[in-house]
Amino acid sequence: MAVAWKSIAVTVALAAAASGIGAWAGATWVLNKQTPPSLHEIVHKDLDLSSEQHRKIDSIEDRFAEQRLTLEGRVQAANRELAEAIRVSNGDSRVVQPAVDHFHDAMGDLQQATIAHIFEMRSVMTDAQARRFDRSMVEALSADAR
Template identity: 60%
Template sequence: MSGGWKSIALTAVLAALASGVGAWAGAEWMMKRHQTPSLHDIVHRRLDLTAEQDARLDEIEARFAPQRASLEADVRAANRELAAAIAANQGDSPQVQAAVDHFHDAMGALQKATIAHVFEMRSILTPEQAQTFDKGVAGALVQETR
């Protein structure tokens, strides 16, 4: 009889495992299905760029990449500073508030530079391409706030 219980227990464990994997896979599929395409996907896959536009976009992206990396590093550093201030002060304090302000400044600088980059990219598009681009940008912004 103990062999019967082992079989039942093994079957229950395998069923639970299979159901967990199925739920995870379904959730992943749904997330990918409802995900707004990235700006890169919109620009390079949906706009039917000319060779000249594609080359100009490559230049724009190459110019922005080091600036973006630097600004993202500033955001990470400000976040670490905030974490350290919270850990050291264990509550709201002038040090925590200064770290919050630093983080907001770093995030604001990244956001402003990214918006300028987006408009620079848009400037080389035809009016029809710009419409598709604008819809994609707006969709990406709305998707991030959900």
């Protein structure tokens, strides 16, 4: 009976470690992905914006750039916290899980701010521009999902 409990404990520990390593690897991949945002190109090259729309969108982008830096800093800090938790955990999911949760919260905040930024820029567009913008965004998001 004691051997069965040891096997279960080892399995749980290995599953927790694999979960933490998977989250860390995913976070590292996301943070190291250096592709230029297609959103900028869509907005500034494909929508035939007026000079007034460009001015408003530039202001929105400047504001978001500062916010994004702060949020990305939180994601990087959470990633380091997760790496440290994995290093010291010895497979103990009670040590790793709070760091995973912290990382998910930081990534979620960044994603929510990005979506709000996109809709704020969209509010400056005409209906026809917004439809083209929406189509481009759907295509870009769908391509990333493949």
